[in-house]
Amino acid sequence: GEDFELSCIEFGATNGNTTALEATITVYVDTDGGDPRAPGVDMEAIGTTTLELAGASGNVLLQASFDPPLCLGAGGTYVVEMGIPQATDGFASIAGNVGPDNQTFIRADDCGLNEYVSYASIGFDTQFWAQQLIGEAGCDGVVCDCYTGSDCFVPHEEPGCDDPICSATVCSFDQFCCDVTWDDSCSALAEAYCGVSGFPCDFPTATSTETEPCGQDTNGGCNMDVPAFESISVGDVVAGTYFADEIAEVRDTDWYEFTIEERSIVTWTVWSRVAVDNFIINDQCDDLLAIVAVGSGECPNVNTACLEAGTYRAFVAPVVDGNLPCDLPEFPEYVASLEAEPVDGCPGFDECAGGTESITPNSGLELTAGGISCAAGGITTENTWAVTIDLATGTTGGSDVSVSCVEFGVNNGGSAVPASVQLWIDTDGGDPVQPGVDLELIGTRETVAVTGVNLQRASFDPPICVPADSQLVVSLSMEPSTDGFATFGGNNLPSSSGTFILSDSCGLTTFTNLIDIGFPDINWVVDVEADLECGGGSDCTGDFNGDGVVDGADFGFILAAWGPCPGCPEDLDGNGTVNGADVGLLLAVWGPCP
Incomplete structure (x- = not known):
């Protein structure tokens, strides 16, 4: 019931950009008292100030001051807005928590959001901007002391x-x-x-000690001018230390090199009282894109990867804002263990027979960009992505195509997520809309999206026969993640196909091109391995895909070949046209082949 004199706003922000960005904090009065729409519509500015978001700053609390202070009238509705320019090489946004709290709203012209929409309305109902107003009751023009820290x-x-x-x-x-x-x-x-925030962690008993003394750099691996690694063997439990010096801009990174003699599930576990980066990396310093797995959790931080026989590096480094001195009790210490269990096959990496043709919409298969997903609170919900491949062009034109394997990019920052790779025929030849509308399913392979950035493989055995000159659609569906951001792996190289996303939880109930929602330069990486003929399948009439059953998948072949089609296997009555008569013949042999 009183006026409030606003001196400062404390708020959360994050800037993953390598350079600083200028943020603008503006306070508006909401003229209609409802949800905000846009400045000039129902929002009138009463005060604004600017401040710098430091580059690579992570999640931080900042303060914006108003001198003279702003007088907020009793009974009014006010809006606090943070505006940031387009970043050049990183992600910048608000920082917050899971609430509950007052609603958070977003507006972004480049994404087609010309007026504010609530986070809840676009699938982020548990994410809230952290902020507080600092001032005093009554408006006397005196600026308050805004310091709220320890x-x-x-x-x-x-x-x-x-x-x-x-x-x-x-x-x-x-x-x-x-x-x-x-x-x-x-x-x-x-x-x-005191800049270190940590958590309790009980360490297991170590069997060895890191050879690098705290404060030195003898196992800094690929971060050194002359790379050096510390050897470790499967079964070792090593006690180590690390440090960070904010002024010198130094963070200790420890690299342990190990070799496995056969394909194995490798687990690299780190116990630490501060957050850590926990990676398993290939053995090439000039190709560090091949980080094969990323750890998750705090204590312990567990990282699991299925690896072929070979040499790899296990990496650990502290994640702290500020200093982590060696003489600080307990916090610079960690214990890490390396375990390996031999396996016959790696989940998510099927053994593929391959084919004579590599069919891809991409101009390169490098995985240099993470994908776009629907998420809530940084944890991804259910998502499906798709690309289209026109088989009427190039070397596949005029030939049936037998698909035996699909390689596909995955970028998963959390635990493994159940997934499926599916093959569809687009019956109208345009952009995909939705299964059951213009997409007929012809093949599915259940798999798992493993942790890390990987080009995974899905095998189709028996191979899937795709009729000549079809519009093939390849999709990847992931179930909701439990603890991370899981998406496709891609790049920004030219592609003959758009990348499409489908996610009911974000209101994307039909496949939507990423270009149309503000992401024109991210393409999912997909490579289809196939042969230019279909053979070796069933002799059963109507079993076009050779799986031993005449069913809806074979009906999809009929629809794809509909119309004049002399000599086509789908022309069951041999009159040169695929039409309703052929559908009747297909239904007559419906079910398992004799």
């Missing part, structure tokens, strides 16, 4: 500070700070040692 970083007469963990850490170096007064040297110690 007094551990500010000298004061009383001993100790308001963060007991920081206070205990500082006083382990200088007891004077807890017995007499918290002076300049105490606040300096706090700046050096």
Whole structure:
């Protein structure tokens, strides 16, 4: 019921761009008191200020100050807006939490969002912008002190500070700070040692110790001018240390090299009291795109990958904002274990017979860009992606095509996710719309989207026969993730097909081209291995795909060949035209072949 004088706004932001961005914080009065639509429609600005979002800053809390302060009238509805320009090489956005809280809204002209829409309306109902207004009741024109952080970083007469963990850490170096007064040297110690946020973690017993002393760099691997690695064997449990120096811009990275003699499920587990990067990487420093797996979780952080026989590197490094000094108790320590279990095959990487033809819409199969997914709170919901391949062009023109294998890009930052690769015939030859509308299913392979950035393989045995000159659609469906962002793996190289997305949870109930939602330069990588004839299948009439059953998949062949088609196998009555008479003959032999 009182006016409120606004001096500062504390808010969350993130900037993955390598360079700084200028953010604009604007306060509006909402003239109709409802959900915001757009400035000039129902929003009138009453104050604005700018500030810098530092490059590669991660999730941070920032403060925007208003001097003179803004007077917010009693009973009014107000909107706080953060505007950021287009980034050049990273992701910049708000930072927040899962709430519950007041609704968060987004507006982005480049994505066709000319007016504000709520996060909840586009599938992010548990993601909220973190912010608070700082000021006082009544409008007297006096600016408030906006500092809301811990007094551990500010000298004061009383001993100790308001963060007991920081206070205990500082006083382990200088007891004077807890017995007499918290002076300049105490606040300096706090700046050096209290920037680390950690969590409890019980370490297992180690069987060996890292050879690199804390503060040195003898196993920095591919980050060194002359790469050096520390050897480790399957079964080892190593106790190690790492550090970070914010001023010197140094972060210790530990690289352990190991060899497996046969295909195995490899598990690299790290116990740590701070967050870590946990990777399993190939053995080529000039091709670090081949990070084959990424760890997840805090304590322990577990990373599992199915690997062929060969040599690999296990990587661990701290993820901290600021310093992680070697003499800080406990936090610079970790324990890591390497385990391997031999297996016959790797989930998500089928053994494929291959074919004489490699059919792809892409101009290159490099996986250099992550995909686009519907997600809520950073965890992906259900998603399906698709590309189209016109078999009437190139070397496949005029020939039936027998598909035995599909290679497809995956980019999964969480645990493995159940998935399926499906082959469809587009019955009208245009962009895909929706299964049952213009897409007839001819083949499915259940698989799993494994952790990391990978070109996976799905085998079709027996091969799927695709009628000559069809419009083939390849799709990848993933179930919701439990703990990460899972999407397709792609690149920004030219492609003869758009990449299409389908996700009911984001309101995308028909396949939508990524170009149409603001992502023109990201293409899913897909490569189809096939032969230019269909053979070796069933002699059963109507079993066009040779799977031993006359069913809906074979009916799809009839629809794809509909019309004049002399000599086509779908022309069951041999009159040169595929039509309703052939459908009747197909229905007469419906079911398992004799």
